[in-house]
Structures are given as structure tokens and as C-alpha cells.
Amino acid sequence: MSLLSPLPQRELTLKNRIVVSPMCQYSASDGVPNQWHLVHLGARAVGGAAAVIAEATAVEARGRISPGDTGLWNDAQTEAWAPIAQFVREAGAVAGIQLAHAGRKASCATPWNGGRALAPEQGGWRPIVAPSALAFDEHSIVPEALDIEQIDALVQAFAAAARRALDAGFELLEIHAAHGYLLHEFLSPLANRRGDAYGGSFDNRIRLLRRVLAAVRVVWPERLPLWLRISATDWADAQRDGAGWDLQQSCALVEAIKDDGVDLIDVSSGGTLAKAKVPVGPGYQVPFAAEIRRRCGVATGAVGMITEPRQADAIVRNGEADVTLLAREMLRDPYWPRRAALELGLKPEPPPQYQRAW
Numbered sequence: 001m002s003l004l005s006p007l008p009q010r011e012l013t014l015k016n017r018i019v020v021s022p023m024c025q026y027s028a029s030d031g032v033p034n035q036w037h038l039v040h041l042g043a044r045a046v047g048g049a050a051a052v053i054a055e056a057t058a059v060e061a062r063g064r065i066s067p068g069d070t071g072l073w074n075d076a077q078t079e080a081w082a083p084i085a086q087f088v089r090e091a092g093a094v095a096g097i098q099l100a101h102a103g104r105k106a107s108c109a110t111p112w113n114g115g116r117a118l119a120p121e122q123g124g125w126r127p128i129v130a131p132s133a134l135a136f137d138e139h140s141i142v143p144e145a146l147d148i149e150q151i152d153a154l155v156q157a158f159a160a161a162a163r164r165a166l167d168a169g170f171e172l173l174e175i176h177a178a179h180g181y182l183l184h185e186f187l188s189p190l191a192n193r194r195g196d197a198y199g200g201s202f203d204n205r206i207r208l209l210r211r212v213l214a215a216v217r218v219v220w221p222e223r224l225p226l227w228l229r230i231s232a233t234d235w236a237d238a239q240r241d242g243a244g245w246d247l248q249q250s251c252a253l254v255e256a257i258k259d260d261g262v263d264l265i266d267v268s269s270g271g272t273l274a275k276a277k278v279p280v281g282p283g284y285q286v287p288f289a290a291e292i293r294r295r296c297g298v299a300t301g302a303v304g305m306i307t308e309p310r311q312a313d314a315i316v317r318n319g320e321a322d323v324t325l326l327a328r329e330m331l332r333d334p335y336w337p338r339r340a341a342l343e344l345g346l347k348p349e350p351p352p353q354y355q356r357a358w
């Protein structure tokens with residue numbers, strides 16, 4: 001098995017193990033994607049990645065990180081995504097999309113405008129919602145705790161967005177339960193202090209995610225793959241922060257959902273704690289993907305500071321992960337898969353329009 005080996009996923013086949021990781025572009029209006037998204041995602045499909053996963057796309061308006069986030073809660077958004085998904089497919093990549101809810105990290109400025117909480121008069125919104133009324137940090141908005149009816153509605157919002165993703169022509173769906181956004185907030189004892197059926201014990205904290213996966217699987221066809229992105233750890237310092245989400249709980253979660261129709265666990269980390277010390281470096285999250293794959297016997301994706309073809313190839317060859325997801329390196333070079341093929345001694349397969357240049 002190498003970086004350039006195909007990977008069957010239900011009735012689809014990824015042509016290699018290189019996936020464009022979801023990346024917010026903060027460039028939509030009212031959740032509607034536009035030509036920026038077409039060119040950004042389209043270029044990376046032409047570049048030769050096996051799958052291109054569109055950014056964290058909100059399942060409801062208040063679940064956007066910023067006013068520029070994409071959404072999938074209405075017809076205008078579904079219709080605007082359709083030609084984008086079509087282009088990605090026609091360029092030979094699997095068209096994926098990540099469904100998300102920002103939870104207590106909603107209503108913020110774009111990163112290039114500072115990323116801080118936005119007041120309603122600045123284009124932000126209230127309330128923002130979370131498992132508990134705990135702000136992310138001292139600069140953040142205090143969210144409202146969701147009640148049981150709102151939790152039920154949220155499960156339905158994920159399912160409705162999944163249905164819209166299908167209607168728009170996407171073939172791969174990823175549920176975003178990482179990076180300190182809503183679904184991760186329910187998992188982590190640092191953000192979830194509920195005393196009802198959705199908080200406290202491990203089984204209670206994973207309940208919402210399990211419900212979301214089950215509801216999504218009902219509308220997302222059997223023939224198409226469903227992926228789940230998690231943060232393997234909060235990187236909590238037990239002394240300073242108290243007990244957080246960790247690899248042990250990640251493995252227990254994956255064991256619990258193993259038969260719930262999830263085809264790959266995309267293993268990231270962090271996002272719950274503003275002050276977490278993260279040992280960032282080349283491939284720093286790969287050991288988590290490897291451990292979950294080894295312990296739980298599931299397919300995993302490795303992400304985070306994977307930039308070199310030989311590095312990515314080794315991850316697949318060593319059985320640390322089934323796919324590699326690249327984010328920033330794909331921004332620097334949409335043709336990274338071509339570079340990888342050349343470096344690994346294989347012939348790249350360009351689109352026919354580009355064959356004379358290859």
C-alpha cells in the first residue's frame with residue numbers, strides 16, 4: 001500500500017490517499033458559496049487529489065464561525081453548491097463536504113479581521129449556543145446552553161443538511177466533531193457541564209454525536225462514505241485545566257460508533273482550550289491516527305503538518321493511516337499530488353487539457 005494506491009470507500013474509489021482537508025474560506029454571503037469556492041476547490045481537484053472536502057459548512061445560520069461561512073440550510077445554498085460539486089467530480093476527484101456547527105465559537109470576525117467575537121451591530125448574532133453557558137475564553141461570548149428541544153432540532157438540522165449535500169451532488173460527507181466546535185464541546189468535559197442525559201458520564205457526552213451520526217446515516221445513502229473528524233485530545237494540562245477529552249476517550253468513542261456507518265475517522269486535535277500547549281511539528285497528530293487505527297481496527301486519516309511526499313507515503317506504507325489530509329500545503333501548491341507522484345517515481349495523470357505540460 002502506498003500514497004498512490006486506490007482506496008475503496010463503499011461504492012466509490014479514492015484514486016490515491018491524498019485528500020484536501022476542509023478549509024474555511026470565510027468568503028460566502030448568507031452561507032451561499034460563490035466563484036471563489038468553485039475556483040479554490042476546483043483547482044485542487046484538477047491538481048490530482050483523490051478527494052476534495054469543502055470547508056466546515058454550517059447546518060444552521062447561528063452555527064457559522066463567521067458571517068462569511070458557507071451553509072447548507074436553504075435552497076439557495078444547495079443550488080450554489082451544485083455546480084461546485086459537479087466541477088470537482090468532473091475533474092476526477094471525489095466531492096466532499098464537511099458539516100459543522102460552531103457552537104460557542106460562533107459569531108466571530110474572519111481571521112484576517114482579527115477573529116474576535118462580533119457584536120450584532122458588527123454583523124455578529126445572538127444567542128450563540130453550546131452544551132453549557134461557558135465561554136471559550138475571556139474574549140468570547142457566553143453561549144446559551146441548549147435545551148432538549150433545541151438538541152432535537154439540531155440533530156434534525158444535521159440530517160437536513162446531509163440531505164442537501166446529497167442533492168447538491170456531494171459524494172463524501174464529513175461530520176465535524178473536532179476543534180472545539182459544537183459536537184466536540186459536547187464530548188469534552190471542559191466545555192460540557194450538563195447534568196442531563198447529554199452531560200456528565202462518557203456515554204452521555206457522546207450521546208449527541210451518536211444521534212447526529214444515526215440521523216445523518218438515514219438520509220446519506222448506503223453507497224456513499226461518511227467520515228468523522230475528531231480531536232483526539234484537548235491537550236489539557238490536568239493541573240491547570242482539569243480533565244479534558246483525550247486519546248483514551250477517543251478510542252472508546254470510536255469503539256462505540258464503529259458499527260454506526262462511519263467509514264473513516266479523520267484524526268485531528270485541540271480546539272477546546274485557548275491556552276493549550278500543542279507540540280506542533282511535522283506529522284504531530286499522526287500517532288493519534290495510528291493508535292486509533294491499531295486499537296479500534298477502523299480506517300483513519302492523518303492530518304497536520306504533512307507536507308512532503310515521502311512523509312505522506314510512509315504514513316500509508318507503515319499502516320499509520322489510510323489517507324493523508326493536507327491543508328496548508330495544498331494552498332501553497334494545488335499540484336502537490338503531481339509532485340508526489342514524480343517524487344515517488346510514478347507517472348502523474350494530468351487532466352487531458354494539461355497533458356502536454358506534464
Ligand SMILES: Cc1cc2nc3c(=O)[nH]c(=O)nc-3n(C[C@H](O)[C@H](O)[C@H](O)COP(=O)(O)O)c2cc1C
Binds near residue numbers: 023178329
Ligand atoms: C485556512 C484554513 C481553514 C481551515 N478550516 C477548517 C475547516 O473548515 N474544518 C476543519 O476541520 N479544519 C479546518 N482547518 C484545519 C485543517 O483542515 C487542518 O486540519 C490543519 O490546517 C492542519 O493541517 P495542515 O498542517 O496540512 O495545514 C483549516 C485550516 C486552515 C489553514
